[in-house]
Amino acid sequence: MRMSTLHRVLFSCASNIKRHHAGLIQVRRFAYTHRKTPDTFLRGRNATTPQRTVLDVMANDKRHCVRCLSSSADDAKLRVKRVSIEGNIAVGKSTFARLLQSACPDWEVMTEPVSRWQNIESETSKDTEGQAQTTVSNLLQMMYQDPQRWSYTFQTYSCMSRLRTQLQPPPARLLGSKGTPVQVYERSVYSDRYIFALNMFELGCINPTEWAVYQDWHSLLVEEFGQQVELEGIIYLRATPEKCMERLVCRGRPEEEGVTLDYLNKLHVQHEKWLVEKSTEVHFEKLKLVRVLQLDASVEFKSDPEVQEQFITKVKNFFEAL
Numbered sequence: 001m002r003m004s005t006l007h008r009v010l011f012s013c014a015s016n017i018k019r020h021h022a023g024l025i026q027v028r029r030f031a032y033t034h035r036k037t038p039d040t041f042l043r044g045r046n047a048t049t050p051q052r053t054v055l056d057v058m059a060n061d062k063r064h065c066v067r068c069l070s071s072s073a074d075d076a077k078l079r080v081k082r083v084s085i086e087g088n089i090a091v092g093k094s095t096f097a098r099l100l101q102s103a104c105p106d107w108e109v110m111t112e113p114v115s116r117w118q119n120i121e122s123e124t125s126k127d128t129e130g131q132a133q134t135t136v137s138n139l140l141q142m143m144y145q146d147p148q149r150w151s152y153t154f155q156t157y158s159c160m161s162r163l164r165t166q167l168q169p170p171p172a173r174l175l176g177s178k179g180t181p182v183q184v185y186e187r188s189v190y191s192d193r194y195i196f197a198l199n200m201f202e203l204g205c206i207n208p209t210e211w212a213v214y215q216d217w218h219s220l221l222v223e224e225f226g227q228q229v230e231l232e233g234i235i236y237l238r239a240t241p242e243k244c245m246e247r248l249v250c251r252g253r254p255e256e257e258g259v260t261l262d263y264l265n266k267l268h269v270q271h272e273k274w275l276v277e278k279s280t281e282v283h284f285e286k287l288k289l290v291r292v293l294q295l296d297a298s299v300e301f302k303s304d305p306e307v308q309e310q311f312i313t314k315v316k317n318f319f320e321a322l
Contacts, residue, residue, distance in 0.1 A: 080170050080181045081322055082230065084188035086195075086275065087237035087297060088267050089259065090248035093186050095302045096237060096295075096311070100184055103312045106177045108170065112186040113161040114140065117154070118255070141255040151205040155197040155214065162189045163221060166229045182319055189229055190287060193218050194280050195270045203266070219283055231290050232322045235315065236275045237297035241265045293318040 085093050094111060101109040117140040123132045143154035166185060174181045193215070201211040222229060241264040248256055248264075274280040275292050282288050293314065301307040 080174065080183055081232045081319055082166070082183050082185070083233040083235060083319070083322075084185045084191070084231055085235045085237060086187060086191050086271065088239065088241065088244045088264055088271060089256070090244045090251060090264075091237045091239045091297050092247065092302065093237060096235075096297070097184065097186050099301070099308055099311070100315065103308075104182070104316075106174070106179065107182040107184060108174050109184045110165050110168070110186065113165060116161045117158065120157070138255065144255050144258055147200065147203070147205040151200040152207075152210040152214065155192065155200060155206070158196070159189055159192040159218060162187065162192055163225075163229065167225065180319065184235075188231060189218070189222060190231070190284075191274075194274050194282065195267060198280075199266055199270050215283075222284060230286055233318060234275065234290055234292045235318070236271065236292050236294045238271075238276075238294050239297040241268045243298050244268075291318070291322065 085096060087093050097109045097111055100107065118138045120137045120139050121134050122137060124135050126132055139150065139154050139157060143150040162185075166189060170181060170183060174183070197206065197211075197214055197218075200206045201208075206214070241261055244264050245259075245261050248259060270280075274282075276294070278288075295311055295314065299307050301311055
């Protein structure tokens with residue numbers, strides 16, 4: 001390495017880390033004044049006196065910077081507020097999620113993974129040339145058509161897909177936001193258990209053995225992943241079952257043709273018991289303390305700008321208080 005190059009490296013290094021290694025400035029001055037050879041300089045003036053060489057300082061500083069960056073990333077992740085949107089079928093969660101994303105582009109809104117449930121590929125056989133043949137199953141439709149057979153399977157896959165969504169790391173743009181980073185999920189691993197799976201168990205579509213198994217692995221996973229899936233808040237879109245039925249018919253999702261008002265009534269009761277009355281047996285201490293924001297979703301917020309503005313204001317105030 002030429003002396004001029006070495007000097008430039010030393011000057012740059014010292015400038016970047018002088019706040020943490022003030023002593024290095026003296027080393028830089030010494031090198032520039034005495035212009036020793038690289039080997040002599042790197043060994044230090046007195047070989048018999050233990051000193052950190054410039055290479056040691058550079059290596060230590062690199063490790064320090066890595067730790068600082070890692071610590072900053074961890075701190076940013078800890079600042080992320082995780083909130084779920086809960087509510088009955090067809091209450092307007094997807095519409096509300098789009099509204100939030102539009103009004104708060106710095107937030108990350110994660111929609112319900114319905115397409116996963118509708119398109120499950122499985123290998124069934126091989127053709128004459130040995131090529132694998134796959135079929136696509138609509139598990140959501142299968143569950144509605146034969147809940148006695150498919151409820152446990154559907155709730156297992158539903159919960160796993162929600163867990164996968166909640167475990168996704170926050171994107172860089174979210175961690176780099178100046179305000180409080182927010183991740184919003186359309187439903188959660190908790191409503192999967194305390195609303196839908198519980199409801200199917202009470203209807204007899206999930207038998208006692210299946211329910212015991214479901215609760216066992218659900219608790220294990222939630223406890224294992226801990227803070228990664230915990231919520232700081234819940235937004236409860238509350239509407240009458242009749243209003244939900246009206247919207248369900250309007251959106252015309254093929255799988256939901258057989259959904260009855262009685263079924264929506266039962267789901268409404270489950271939401272009320274969990275989020276309003278607090279009478280549902282919850283198995284996670286932190287979940288019992290999660291704050292809930294209730295919004296009257298019976299109003300036509302999809303087409304009313306004034307109501308939309310009111311909702312957004314309430315949500316922002318809610319997040320600030322978390």
